Amino acid sequence: MSSGTAATREPGSATVRSAAIAWRLATVVDVVTETPRARTLVLDVPGWPGHRAGQHVDVRLTAEDGYQAERSYSIASAPEDARIALTVQRLDDGEVSPYLSDVLRGGDRLELRGPIGGYFVWGVALGGPLFLVAGGSGIVPLMAMLRHRAAALTANGDARHGVPARLLYSSRRWEDVFYRAELARLAEDDGTLEVALALTHEAPPGWTGFRRLIDGRMLAEVAWPPAERPKVFVCGPTPLVEAVATALVELGHDPALVKTERFGPTGGSRSAA
Amino acid sequence: MTVGEHREAVMDGEARRAPEKGVDDERAGEVLRLDGNAAAGILSEVFVPDLTTALATCAHCGTIRAIGALLVYAHGMGMVMRCPNCDAVVLRVARPRTQLWVDLTGAKLVVMAGVGASSVA
Numbered sequence: 001m002s003s004g005t006a007a008t009r010e011p012g013s014a015t016v017r018s019a020a021i022a023w024r025l026a027t028v029v030d031v032v033t034e035t036p037r038a039r040t041l042v043l044d045v046p047g048w049p050g051h052r053a054g055q056h057v058d059v060r061l062t063a064e065d066g067y068q069a070e071r072s073y074s075i076a077s078a079p080e081d082a083r084i085a086l087t088v089q090r091l092d093d094g095e096v097s098p099y100l101s102d103v104l105r106g107g108d109r110l111e112l113r114g115p116i117g118g119y120f121v122w123g124v125a126l127g128g129p130l131f132l133v134a135g136g137s138g139i140v141p142l143m144a145m146l147r148h149r150a151a152a153l154t155a156n157g158d159a160r161h162g163v164p165a166r167l168l169y170s171s172r173r174w175e176d177v178f179y180r181a182e183l184a185r186l187a188e189d190d191g192t193l194e195v196a197l198a199l200t201h202e203a204p205p206g207w208t209g210f211r212r213l214i215d216g217r218m219l220a221e222v223a224w225p226p227a228e229r230p231k232v233f234v235c236g237p238t239p240l241v242e243a244v245a246t247a248l249v250e251l252g253h254d255p256a257l258v259k260t261e262r263f264g265p266t267g268g269s270r271s272a273a
Numbered sequence: 274m275t276v277g278e279h280r281e282a283v284m285d286g287e288a289r290r291a292p293e294k295g296v297d298d299e300r301a302g303e304v305l306r307l308d309g310n311a312a313a314g315i316l317s318e319v320f321v322p323d324l325t326t327a328l329a330t331c332a333h334c335g336t337i338r339a340i341g342a343l344l345v346y347a348h349g350m351g352m353v354m355r356c357p358n359c360d361a362v363v364l365r366v367a368r369p370r371t372q373l374w375v376d377l378t379g380a381k382l383v384v385m386a387g388v389g390a391s392s393v394a
Contacts, residue, residue, distance in 0.1 A: 021314075021317040056310075056313075056314075058314040070314075072311060072314060114314075116313040116314045116317060117313035117314075117341065118313075118323040118325055118341075119309065119310045119313075119323075119325040119340075119342065120308070120310045242306075259341075259342075260308055260342075261308055261311075262306060262307045262308050262311075263307065263311075
């Protein structure tokens with residue numbers, strides 16, 4: 001940890017950091033249960049400079065003896081929102097996620113810095129068609145993109161109809177699907193958004209969606225043809241991301257248009273730790 | 274942390290464990306391989322413009338990729354970033370104690386485009 005507690009000040013006061021991205025003190029204003037293992041923390045971050053859909057923040061927790069742990073979490077909220085939302089999935093043997101997903105409550109504060117990362121980002125100005133592939137909590141940065149796209153419609157009339165979007169989202173079980181109601185509503189309200197769900201472990205009776213891991217056949221069925229040059233964002237556990245990216249390139253998609261965000265179980269992880 | 278009267282984001286001692294391991298079968302066999310984007314935070318401690326959108330030329334094979342598209346292997350001390358084409362080390366960042374190490378010998382050239390006030394979030 002390069003700066004330790006010396007860099008932590010109330011927002012707005014002087015800081016010893018010389019880099020552009022400073023640690024800030026965020027306040028939890030709301031906590032929303034998404035699934036049995038995931039909660040969304042809605043944060044008020046004074047001085048927040050705004051973000052682009054797909055970016056993340058680093059969260060830092062400090063123990064009383066000074067030990068610190070840092071994890072990265074994707075931002076779930078649209079850039080248009082005044083507050084930022086992080087959806088955190090609990091890893092039972094994690095050292096950060098159980099605190100964020102179980103212990104934190106309204107009024108609590110935590111340190112974060114961001115927004116971080118300009119590579120895995122999308123905005124309506126970048127155009128489409130937009131093809132999003134998520135595994136598990138990999139939906140989080142992609143949800144920010146869909147929320148941004150929906151907000152752009154509200155702001156600009158039919159702007160999003162210039163950017164058709166498809167989401168292919170794999171979860172283990174129905175109850176593990178993040179943002180279920182909102183995704184259904186978004187797809188219902190918008191004829192240019194299609195949402196396809198895949199359940200890998202267990203499906204409710206009458207399930208008509210995919211019932212297996214994402215594979216090349218499924219991608220060929222759901223994705224736009226490579227000739228339409230969709231902008232592709234893939235986020236999820238490393239094995240899923242690599243399998244999907246490989247399959248897409250085999251189907252003929254331009255690797256330069258396939259952006260990936262793997263998340264793993266350690267300090268650099270996204271949404272999963 | 275000096276956060277006044279509010280409850281602080283403090284972990285209790287027993288929550289402190291070795292690096293987190295995957296906990297379900299979806300994650301079994303997972304390697305600690307991430308994207309360059311995952312290194313954006315630590316890189317921001319050294320470079321003011323966002324380095325993940327910069328193009329790096331691999332000193333070993335000459336492949337040019339956005340740093341956000343390199344393969345990142347995270348470990349306790351920092352990150353090793355490898356070329357997706359030849360697997361050579363392009364960039365290493367480590368944070369031993371209060372130091373920050375950056376090894377760029379594997380990058381022949383790093384090009385940042387659009388560097389100006391608007392590129393700094």
